[in-house]
Amino acid sequence: MLEKRHMCIDEWIRHPQVKMITSHINQELKNRRMYKPVVCNEFSKSCTVLSNVDKYEFDSHPEAVKQLPEMIKNKVQRISGVDRAADDCVHNFTKKRNIGIVFSGGPAPGGHNVIAGIFDAAKKANPETKILGFLNGPDGIIENEVIELTKDMVDAYRNLGGFTMIKTGRTKIDTEKKLSMAKETCLELELDALVVIGGDDSNTNAVFLAQEMVDDQIQVIGVPKTIDGDIQISDKNGNVLCAVSFGFHTAARAFAREISNLCTDSSSDVKYWHVCKVMGRVASHLALEVALQTHANITLIGEDLADYVDFKRIEEAEKKGGIDYTAYGMTLRHLSRVICDGILKRAAVGKNFGVIVIPEGVLEFINEIQTFIIKLSTIISGYNTTHDRDFHSAFSLLEDKLDYLRKLARRPEDDSGVSIWSMRDDDLFNDIPEFFQEGLLTERDSHGNFQFSQVETDKIIMGLVDDYLNILKEQGIYRIGIQRAYFEKALTSENMDHDTLGPALFQNYADGAYLLFKKSIISLKTLKMALVKSGFLRKGDNIPESVEKIFQKSVPKFKTQGHFFGYDGRGNDPTEFDCNYTYNLGLTTFSLIANGATGQMAAIKNLEMDTAHWEPLGIPIAPLMHLEERKGRLALVLEKSLVDVNSTAFLIVKELRDKWLAAVPGEDNYRRPGPIYLNKIAKEDKPITLILNGALKDLSGKRTLVD
Ligand code: FBP
Numbered sequence: 001m002l003e004k005r006h007m008c009i010d011e012w013i014r015h016p017q018v019k020m021i022t023s024h025i026n027q028e029l030k031n032r033r034m035y036k037p038v039v040c041n042e043f044s045k046s047c048t049v050l051s052n053v054d055k056y057e058f059d060s061h062p063e064a065v066k067q068l069p070e071m072i073k074n075k076v077q078r079i080s081g082v083d084r085a086a087d088d089c090v091h092n093f094t095k096k097r098n099i100g101i102v103f104s105g106g107p108a109p110g111g112h113n114v115i116a117g118i119f120d121a122a123k124k125a126n127p128e129t130k131i132l133g134f135l136n137g138p139d140g141i142i143e144n145e146v147i148e149l150t151k152d153m154v155d156a157y158r159n160l161g162g163f164t165m166i167k168t169g170r171t172k173i174d175t176e177k178k179l180s181m182a183k184e185t186c187l188e189l190e191l192d193a194l195v196v197i198g199g200d201d202s203n204t205n206a207v208f209l210a211q212e213m214v215d216d217q218i219q220v221i222g223v224p225k226t227i228d229g230d231i232q233i234s235d236k237n238g239n240v241l242c243a244v245s246f247g248f249h250t251a252a253r254a255f256a257r258e259i260s261n262l263c264t265d266s267s268s269d270v271k272y273w274h275v276c277k278v279m280g281r282v283a284s285h286l287a288l289e290v291a292l293q294t295h296a297n298i299t300l301i302g303e304d305l306a307d308y309v310d311f312k313r314i315e316e317a318e319k320k321g322g323i324d325y326t327a328y329g330m331t332l333r334h335l336s337r338v339i340c341d342g343i344l345k346r347a348a349v350g351k352n353f354g355v356i357v358i359p360e361g362v363l364e365f366i367n368e369i370q371t372f373i374i375k376l377s378t379i380i381s382g383y384n385t386t387h388d389r390d391f392h393s394a395f396s397l398l399e400d401k402l403d404y405l406r407k408l409a410r411r412p413e414d415d416s417g418v419s420i421w422s423m424r425d426d427d428l429f430n431d432i433p434e435f436f437q438e439g440l441l442t443e444r445d446s447h448g449n450f451q452f453s454q455v456e457t458d459k460i461i462m463g464l465v466d467d468y469l470n471i472l473k474e475q476g477i478y479r480i481g482i483q484r485a486y487f488e489k490a491l492t493s494e495n496m497d498h499d500t501l502g503p504a505l506f507q508n509y510a511d512g513a514y515l516l517f518k519k520s521i522i523s524l525k526t527l528k529m530a531l532v533k534s535g536f537l538r539k540g541d542n543i544p545e546s547v548e549k550i551f552q553k554s555v556p557k558f559k560t561q562g563h564f565f566g567y568d569g570r571g572n573d574p575t576e577f578d579c580n581y582t583y584n585l586g587l588t589t590f591s592l593i594a595n596g597a598t599g600q601m602a603a604i605k606n607l608e609m610d611t612a613h614w615e616p617l618g619i620p621i622a623p624l625m626h627l628e629e630r631k632g633r634l635a636l637v638l639e640k641s642l643v644d645v646n647s648t649a650f651l652i653v654k655e656l657r658d659k660w661l662a663a664v665p666g667e668d669n670y671r672r673p674g675p676i677y678l679n680k681i682a683k684e685d686k687p688i689t690l691i692l693n694g695a696l697k698d699l700s701g702k703r704t705l706v707d
């Protein structure tokens with residue numbers, strides 16, 4: 001206890017107890033730093049060796065064969081621990097090295113443990129080995145901004161979130177100049193190996209650097225990082241080699257914890273729909289995991305919307321002997337109708353509140369928006385090339401950009417007879433709100449990705465929902481159901497017979513547990529008319545107080561609170577799963593380096609199983625590349641993995657949708673994922689999507705759930 005005596009503020013500040021409780025080194029930090037990740041069996045031996053695994057095959061893209069001639073020859077490599085190896089193997093394994101490490105792209109929890117794994121393994125093999133950290137992402141390589149990492153630095157960040165130790169950046173090494181500057185730095189630093197910890201684009205960088213530096217004997221290894229969870233690698237026969245990128249579990253758990261709290265708030269206060277946008281630039285993996293973790297009432301999955309087919313419209317077109325191509329894929333308007341449907345159903349049982357999860361990248365899956373994105377990218381890239389000027393600096397204001405588009409729309413078609421931006425495009429574009437126009441015209445990131453985090457996806461969708469709900473309210477369709485017992489009690493208290501009045505007021509009085517006013521009763525005026533018509537009131541009488549109160553209760557106010565979950569989860573301290581996973585990725589990376597691999601990605605197979613079954617691997621990056629539109633051009637990049645709408649995890653979520661919507665009387669089905677623990681009272685979980693997809697390979701039940 002602090003002594004109770006008069007002290008001046010300086011004395012307070014110097015007091016040991018005050019110092020202790022105001023220090024940034026709290027018990028949580030100490031516990032985290034002390035945690036020792038569980039290590040794969042293969043790393044318990046004194047040395048590791050690599051062997052090619054020929055059974056894993058890939059269909060390489062011809063462009064990858066052309067552009068990455070050496071790297072394309074790589075095979076999947078298994079890492080095995082050995083206590084004895086040939087002398088030259090031991091010599092290579094233990095030789096002194098210089099290893100450079102760079103973080104690339106957005107932060108993801110666990111990155112520091114990748115460094116710790118590399119550091120520990122490298123120093124154990126040879127204490128003379130130097131581990132260098134490039135500062136601020138790939139710019140650090142280009143500009144030779146580097147520091148040597150010491151044990152104290154590494155220890156300070158063990159099991160901690162963020163990329164704080166050496167920071168990160170999004171620069172793409174995509175020009176001859178940048179590539180040669182990066183190579184120059186690696187040669188100057190006499191690097192034996194460079195480790196790129198990043199997402200799809202950064203691993204693309206890694207394999208191009210590996211190809212570029214192969215003759216200089218500088219190895220490059222990639223590490224699968226991104227909270228988006230879209231690096232998932234299988235061979236062509238469906239063998240899963242990397243089920244999930246690191247950081248995904250932590251981010252999903254952090255979002256889920258917060259969203260679960262909002263579920264509690266919403267079902268307590270019963271007045272808000274909490275609208276939660278969750279990160280994931282394109283794929284909806286995070287939203288799917290959040291759905292499984294929280295059982296939020298409505299969760300949109302982008303890939304599911306793209307898969308949507310409106311059979312009614314197809315049928316109607318067929319009757320007229322035509323094909324309605326717009327029936328494939330969902331429109332923004334239709335999506336807003338789907339959401340409204342859920343809101344309506346819950347309101348009908350008295351629940352005018354709930355939680356909706358919207359993936360950040362959902363608009364990418366809406367045809368009309370995707371067409372805009374592609375057209376605008378092509379126009380911008382065309383402008384940059386023709387004028388040798390950057391479109392965004394040339395037209396800094398939205399009005400200038402719109403002006404340029406307007407002029408383009410008025411221009412005659414080109415030789416091909418096609419105009420990329422027509423008057424119709426222009427009209428449609430002018431119809432959307434300004435903030436959305438601005439969003440669609442934001443600058444692409446350095447990799448050419450559309451920056452969905454800059455677009456208020458949720459605002460766009462919920463704006464349409466709000467408009468439609470207003471229409472439905474005026475039509476008497478959007479109503480709050482009144483509990484039958486409440487109605488009966490209120491009328492009895494005023495000595496009125498509820499069975500006489502009920503049928504005149506409600507459309508479902510015969511059998512509804514929650515009573516819905518007739519569609520024609522939408523105001524006090526129409527209420528009075530119904531009462532007069534049923535003979536319950538005379539024209540000059542006032543509506544009884546209790547009836548008016550019940551009517552007012554049935555008129556919904558649609559109130560939302562918006563939340564964005566993204567950057568917070570990226571900065572969260574890693575879960576036990578991510579701590580273990582990333583440390584083992586670090587150990588795997590060193591094994592690949594020490595055994596001469598290059599152009600490979602470190603990975604751990606069997607993540608869904610207990611760590612005793614984890615298998616460290618090297619996966620060739622080159623055969624995973626495909627061509628993708630970037631800044632209006634096709635570029636060779638590592639293929640992103642989207643949510644598979646035939647996967648077990650997705651099918652289970654789809655099946656449980658109605659249950660979680662909970663549009664029935666009674667409590668909701670919210671799940672409480674709780675806080676993230678590390679080595680504490682509660683045993684931490686793994687991603688639920690990982691367990692479902694890994695353990696229940698398919699619904700025919702070829703594999704059963706593992707512990
Ligand atoms: P990475 O792919 O680099 O891991 O980043 C993914 C992400 O977290 C997305 O979910 C999000 O759209 C984006 O970063 C935001 O990027 P920025 O940090 O540039 O705002």
